[in-house]
Amino acid sequence: MKKKVISILLMVAMLIALLAGCGSKADDKSGSDQQTTTQNKEQADKGQDSGSQSDSSEKTQVEEGKVLNIYCWNTEFQNRIIAFYPKYKDNGDGTGSIGDIKVNWIITPNENNAYQNKLDEALLAQESAAADDKVDIFLIEADYALKYVDTDYTMSLEEVGITAEDLKNQYKYTQEIVTDSKGKIKATSWQATPGLFAYRRSIAMDVLGTDDPDKVQEMLSNWDKFNEVAAKMKEKGYTMLSGYDDAYRTFSNNVSGPWVQNGKVVVDPNLMKWVDQTKEFTEKGYNNRTSLWNAEWGADQGPNGKTFGFFYSTWGINFTLMDYSLADATGPKQVGNGIYGDWAVCYGPEPFYWGGTWI
Numbered sequence: 001m002k003k004k005v006i007s008i009l010l011m012v013a014m015l016i017a018l019l020a021g022c023g024s025k026a027d028d029k030s031g032s033d034q035q036t037t038t039q040n041k042e043q044a045d046k047g048q049d050s051g052s053q054s055d056s057s058e059k060t061q062v063e064e065g066k067v068l069n070i071y072c073w074n075t076e077f078q079n080r081i082i083a084f085y086p087k088y089k090d091n092g093d094g095t096g097s098i099g100d101i102k103v104n105w106i107i108t109p110n111e112n113n114a115y116q117n118k119l120d121e122a123l124l125a126q127e128s129a130a131a132d133d134k135v136d137i138f139l140i141e142a143d144y145a146l147k148y149v150d151t152d153y154t155m156s157l158e159e160v161g162i163t164a165e166d167l168k169n170q171y172k173y174t175q176e177i178v179t180d181s182k183g184k185i186k187a188t189s190w191q192a193t194p195g196l197f198a199y200r201r202s203i204a205m206d207v208l209g210t211d212d213p214d215k216v217q218e219m220l221s222n223w224d225k226f227n228e229v230a231a232k233m234k235e236k237g238y239t240m241l242s243g244y245d246d247a248y249r250t251f252s253n254n255v256s257g258p259w260v261q262n263g264k265v266v267v268d269p270n271l272m273k274w275v276d277q278t279k280e281f282t283e284k285g286y287n288n289r290t291s292l293w294n295a296e297w298g299a300d301q302g303p304n305g306k307t308f309g310f311f312y313s314t315w316g317i318n319f320t321l322m323d324y325s326l327a328d329a330t331g332p333k334q335v336g337n338g339i340y341g342d343w344a345v346c347y348g349p350e351p352f353y354w355g356g357t358w359i
Contacts, residue, residue: 002064005101006137007161012085013077013190013359014166065131067102071122071138073115077357078105080190116144123153140187140358142177149178149186156184178358187358195250197348198321199309200339207236207308217346223277226349230286233308242300242307243290244278250311251277253352303327303338313354317345 072078082090088103090096096103108118122135140148148154157167167175167185171192178187197220201211208219208229220226230240241247251274259265281287288307290297300307301324312321323329327338335341 001099002066002068002101002136003160005068005098008087008098009081009085009137010157010160010162010188010359011166012081014170014188065134066100067104067132068098068136069104069106069134071106071108071115071119071135073108073110073139075105075107077139077359078107126153137359140178142353142356142358145177145187145358150180154180154186156180156186157188158184162188173353174356174358177356189356189358191356193313193315193353193355195253195311195313195348195352195354196345197309198312198317198343198345200307201342201344202339203233203238203306203308204344207232207238211344213344213346216344217348220346220349223273223349227277227280229308230281231284234284234286237306239286239288239300239307240309241281241287242297242305242310243287243292243294244282245292246287246311247277248274249354250274250348250350250352253354254350298324301325305339311348311352311354312345315355317343 070077081088082096085098087098088096089098094105094107096105106118106122108115119135119138122129126134135153138148167188170188174189174192175185178189179185199216204211204216208216210216219229226240233240251270255268255270257266257268259267278287282289288296288300290300299305301310301321303325310316310321321343322333322340325339325343326333331337333340
């Protein structure tokens with residue numbers, strides 16, 4: 001029964017993918033969303049009903065316990081299940097139930113690697129843990145997905161009833177990230193997190209004479225043009241980027257192969273392009289010599305910042321950039337508070353993705 005519940009939760013997560021963009025609040029639904037939610041609930045219910053056909057065979061299986069333990073770093077997945085899955089009963093105390101299965105959410109924030117440490121500790125004790133204490137579902141991010149995907153701690157999706165037909169409309173990269181060395185897909189995601197280049201409209205007007213995203217994109221459509229704009233920014237007293245690693249993912253997402261091939265470490269030529277660009281930007285003052293997530297990097301996105309733009313993803317706008325842009329962190333998030341509203345986005349010189357959550 002518990003294995004069936006895991007399959008249902010994975011299916012629900014995929015069904016709500018079109019409803020809830022990364023970072024949106026689960027209860028912020030428009031009228032059209034409500035209609036689609038009803039349709040998705042009906043599909044999820046059908047999934048559970050069809051699963052009941054295997055009840056007789058499951059009775060012969062070893063008892064799997066009555067507690068479903070789900071490890072996460074925030075409440076995003078939990079909120080979606082509460083909002084969109086009608087069979088889920090929320091107890092309001094971090095637990096819930098689906099039928100006679102208790103659902104226990106173990107939430108540990110990401111700071112200082114706390115989430116992975118907590119998860120690793122539980123997985124190391126998995127074999128000897130009581131049935132009701134075992135880890136049943138856990139969430140992972142792209143940066144460390146293979147750490148768990150290529151192990152026996154994860155099952156393939158097909159083992160819990162998720163078929164290739166169920167996955168046919170997903171972006172291919174969301175499957176490749178969680179495919180093990182034997183070609184088995186070990187996790188699924190409700191998110192796609194395309195990359196973008198967020199830039200200051202006011203700086204674009206000052207240096208480029210336009211802040212129109214289409215026209216700015218034309219000027220940034222490849223790396224040669226990007227570097228030319230960086231030189232113009234420097235002449236006007238701005239930096240093109242903030243830090244050494246701002247552009248890294250844009251290059252690393254476009255490599256031709258993995259780091260390790262036939263037992264040897266292979267440095268892709270695209271990564272060397274990033275190294276060369278970073279060296280040039282640092283020497284010529286096209287960046288501000290910061291690093292991702294440090295205080296100086298955040299300040300460059302604020303009212304006193306003089307950095308033209310940042311490579312981000314969809315989640316970066318509302319989770320990070322928006323707060324940094326405010327002069328008064330406790331004030332309203334609206335034009336007039338710092339540089340809120342001064343940002344626009346375009347594709348940038350090369351497509352990439354950043355982030356996402358896999359189950």
